[in-house]
Amino acid sequence: MSSITTPHASMDLVASVLHQDRRSMARLISVVENRWPGWLDAMQALYAHAGKARLVGITGAAGAGKSCLTAALALALHARGRRVAVIAIDPSSPITGGAVLGDRVRMNKLAEAGVYIRSLATRGAMGGLCQAACDVARILDAAGYELILIETVGVGQDEVDIMGLAHTVLVLCTPGQGDGVQAIKAGLMEIGDLMVINKADLPGADQVAADLQQMLHTRSVAMQRDCPVLRTTATSSEGTNELAEAVLAHAASTPKVDQKRVRFRNELLRLLDAAIEDRLMQEPVLADFNPYTVFQTWFSPALQKL
Amino acid sequence: MHALTVKLTIFDQKKVSMFKPKIIVGLLGIDQHEVGAVAVAGLLRDAGMEVIYAGRYNTPESFVRIAADEDADVIGISCHSWEYIEYTPELLTLIARDKLDVAVILGGSVITASDEAAMRRQGVAGVFGPGVSAEQIVSEIRSLAEARQNRLRTALQNV
Numbered sequence: 001m002s003s004i005t006t007p008h009a010s011m012d013l014v015a016s017v018l019h020q021d022r023r024s025m026a027r028l029i030s031v032v033e034n035r036w037p038g039w040l041d042a043m044q045a046l047y048a049h050a051g052k053a054r055l056v057g058i059t060g061a062a063g064a065g066k067s068c069l070t071a072a073l074a075l076a077l078h079a080r081g082r083r084v085a086v087i088a089i090d091p092s093s094p095i096t097g098g099a100v101l102g103d104r105v106r107m108n109k110l111a112e113a114g115v116y117i118r119s120l121a122t123r124g125a126m127g128g129l130c131q132a133a134c135d136v137a138r139i140l141d142a143a144g145y146e147l148i149l150i151e152t153v154g155v156g157q158d159e160v161d162i163m164g165l166a167h168t169v170l171v172l173c174t175p176g177q178g179d180g181v182q183a184i185k186a187g188l189m190e191i192g193d194l195m196v197i198n199k200a201d202l203p204g205a206d207q208v209a210a211d212l213q214q215m216l217h218t219r220s221v222a223m224q225r226d227c228p229v230l231r232t233t234a235t236s237s238e239g240t241n242e243l244a245e246a247v248l249a250h251a252a253s254t255p256k257v258d259q260k261r262v263r264f265r266n267e268l269l270r271l272l273d274a275a276i277e278d279r280l281m282q283e284p285v286l287a288d289f290n291p292y293t294v295f296q297t298w299f300s301p302a303l304q305k306l
Numbered sequence: 307m308h309a310l311t312v313k314l315t316i317f318d319q320k321k322v323s324m325f326k327p328k329i330i331v332g333l334l335g336i337d338q339h340e341v342g343a344v345a346v347a348g349l350l351r352d353a354g355m356e357v358i359y360a361g362r363y364n365t366p367e368s369f370v371r372i373a374a375d376e377d378a379d380v381i382g383i384s385c386h387s388w389e390y391i392e393y394t395p396e397l398l399t400l401i402a403r404d405k406l407d408v409a410v411i412l413g414g415s416v417i418t419a420s421d422e423a424a425m426r427r428q429g430v431a432g433v434f435g436p437g438v439s440a441e442q443i444v445s446e447i448r449s450l451a452e453a454r455q456n457r458l459r460t461a462l463q464n465v
Contacts (some may be wrong), residue, residue, distance in 0.1 A: 098351035106360040
């Protein structure tokens with residue numbers, strides 16, 4: 001049930017989020033995304049309550065059908081009684097800082113089913129994944145969602161960041177992307193847990209599947225783990241039940257060993273990077289632009305104490 | 307050289323605007339004329355805003371749900387048919403019922419002066435009929451979003 005009177009203070013929002021209040025959750029996401037007063041206290045407090053959700057990253061080149069597939073997959077999981085939420089990320093313009101967040105427009109049926117969808121802009125983050133995505137995933141996790149689908153920007157090889165965040169990574173491709181699966185660069189092939197050929201009704205699907213199986217064979221032998229190749233037609237929901245089962249099966253399997261460590265490291269580095277950049281913004285003139293001097297003054301003493 | 311220029315732009319841009327107005331842009335009912343909405347979405351993006359594009363076939367309920375879930379500052383409705391006259395009152399009622407702090411603006415060439423007056427009386431915060439400039443649209447939306455975000459920020463600090 002959504003509380004009409006939304007608390008304002010960040011710690012009150014945290015309390016409401018833990019009681020699964022949807023409006024408070026939406027508001028806390030804004031507080032944290034915008035770094036409004038109390039955001040850090042809130043995230044510190046929430047951390048202990050997160051860690052139960054499975055994060056599913058959905059990547060692939062633009063036009064592969066990520067939004068449609070994310071929606072169809074979420075619906076299938078929702079139909080199985082799972083508490084699922086969606087984070088849809090789109091790029092911010094590096095020049096103007098604005099963004100058109102156009103993923104949820106393909107997810108109308110999902111929204112009608114009452115599933116929570118949040119759109120995020122990258123706001124200048126490199127690598128297609130922003131710290132906000134990690135923060136929002138954590139908030140949704142603490143709010144009790146079992147499965148959080150994260151639809152990434154879709155820039156291809158730069159998407160390896162998602163591996164540090166998601167437990168299960170879906171890599172999407174489509175038939176006819178030229179020369180088999182050239183669109184899937186080496187990086188993506190290595191991080192995928194499930195390969196999905198979307199728009200599988202188009203000609204060339206068999207060839208793509210064969211190419212993928214061949215490329216994955218070497219990897220499977222090395223990593224002693226199979227990577228299933230699935231086919232879907234997201235617009236008609238064909239293959240999405242099988243995909244949902246595959247995602248749940250992967251979620252039930254043991255998580256990647258160094259997941260937590262990698263995630264922690266990446267998040268800490270991003271937090272530090274943002275804090276330093278904010279601090280640099282405020283410094284009108286750095287006397288001689290000597291990075292060694294600044295590092296010495298700002299960090300050496302603190303680092304020695306760690 | 308180009309990469310350097312872009313990097314510097316990001317550096318400056320962050321300093322200039324951490325304030326990101328968040329606006330939903332969409333159409334009501336069976337109004338099909340999406341071209342205007344798409345154009346305005348691009349315009350607002352170019353002005354540094356985050357546009358949640360809601361496309362066609364929205365109802366007052368769906369707009370309210372998006373506004374609540376995305377915690378949007380403004381609901382922008384592109385109007386090229388009769389739907390806004392019929393459904394805006396219901397939209398405003400739902401917003402009041404749910405105590406959502408969100409402004410509603412209407413834009414489109416079919417909105418007459420008398421329609422505008424009627425809509426404003428009911429609580430619509432902005433109306434952009436034929437002849438309005440891009441600058442005016444951007445500036446009014448920015449004001450509405452800034453006022454709302456300031457309200458929310460202030461509430462966070464007053465505890």
